[in-house]
Amino acid sequence: MRGVTVARWRGLSAQRERGSTLSVVVITPDNKDWTWVLERPCPECGFDARDLDVAATPTLVRDLAHSWVEVLARPDVAVRTSPDKWSDLEYACHVRDVFRVFDRRLAMMIAEDGAHFDNWDQDATAVEERYETQDPEVVAGEMISAADTLAQRFSQVDGDVWAHRGVRSNGSEFSVITFAQYLAHDVIHHLWDVRRG
Numbered sequence: 643m644r645g646v647t648v649a650r651w652r653g654l655s656a657q658r659e660r661g662s663t664l665s666v667v668v669i670t671p672d673n674k675d676w677t678w679v680l681e682r683p684c685p686e687c688g689f690d691a692r693d694l695d696v697a698a699t700p701t702l703v704r705d706l707a708h709s710w711v712e713v714l715a716r717p718d719v720a721v722r723t724s725p726d727k728w729s730d731l732e733y734a735c736h737v738r739d740v741f742r743v744f745d746r747r748l749a750m751m752i753a754e755d756g757a758h759f760d761n762w763d764q765d766a767t768a769v770e771e772r773y774e775t776q777d778p779e780v781v782a783g784e785m786i787s788a789a790d791t792l793a794q795r796f797s798q799v800d801g802d803v804w805a806h807r808g809v810r811s812n813g814s815e816f817s818v819i820t821f822a823q824y825l826a827h828d829v830i831h832h833l834w835d836v837r838r839g
Contacts, residue, residue, distance in 0.1 A: 675814070676824070676827075676828070677814050677824065679691055679823075679824065679827045680692075680820050680823055680824060684827060684831060686831065686834065687827075687830060687831045687833075687834035688834075689826070689827050689830045689831065691820075691823035691824065691826065691827050692823070694822065694823050694826050696804065696818075696819050696822045696823065699793070699796045699822045699825075699826070700793035700794070700796045700797045701793070702826060703741070703789050703792050703793040703796065703825075703829075704789055704790065704793050706789070706826075706829045706830065706833070707741070707785050707786050707788075707789030707790075708786075709833055710734050710737055710738075710782075710785050710829075710833070711782045711785060711786065713730050713733075713734055713833070713836055714730070714731070714734050714778040714779075714781055714782045714785070715778070715782075716730060718730075719731045719734075719778050720774065720778070728768075728773075728835075729774065730836045731773065731774065731776065731778055731781065732768065732773040732774055733832050733835060733836050734778070734781055734782075734785065734836075735768070735771065735773035735776055735781055736764060736767075736768065736773065736832065737785070737828075737829055737832055738781060738784050738785045738788050739764070739767060739771075739788075740825070740828055740829065741785070741788035741789050741791070741792045741829075742788050742791075742792075743762050744792055744821070744825050745788070745791050745792040745795050746759075747759050747808060747821070748792070748795050748796065748799075748818070748821065749795060750808065751806045751807070751808040751816075751818055751821065752795070752798060752799065752803055752806065752818070754806075755805075755806040755807055756806075756807050756808075756809065757806075757807070757808045757809070758808070758809050758810075758811065759808060759809075759810060759811070760810075760811045761810050761811045761812045796822065799818055803818060804817065804818045804819050805817055805818070805819070806818050808821060
């Protein structure tokens with residue numbers, strides 16, 4: 643669910659400008675196939691996707707975004723508690739981008755039953771977008787905006803559209819229902835990640 647192949651610490655750019663040697667922190671990517679959470683409760687965060695009222699997904703998405711805004715207000719939000727674990731800021735950037743990616747995919751699934759979309763390389767995105775250097779206040783605003791857009795998209799789903807299918811390029815197949823369940827687990831699980839520390 644989460645992972646970043648190469649992590650940059652705060653101050654890395656300054657070190658680069660000074661010409662010093664940089665040590666690169668490598669985090670082992672989480673390459674698990676998390677679709678199993680659609681069939682049984684998550685033993686870590688406790689979330690059971692089968693219990694989700696998918697019709698309430700718009701409200702849930704907005705509520706979760708506000709929980710993440712609270713996380714982003716932490717004074718130590720950009721500090722890693724361990725070299726092999728994202729900071730709360732990096733997790734929040736990932737969740738913001740999850741909302742964005744899911745919105746694009748949901749739009750495709752609404753428009754076309756059997757839509758195909760590429761697997762998202764979240765590790766590459768974290769590195770390319772330099773999650774660790776982003777401004778928490780800016781991320782908070784982007785989080786609310788992305789969540790609101792996704793919530794509005796889910797509010798358009800009704801009737802047979804809940805059964806529309808989407809297929810990820812790695813072969814994972816979702817209905818709009820299981821897509822909502824998978825999304826809910828992803829965002830809730832990452833809240834668990836940042837709260838357990």
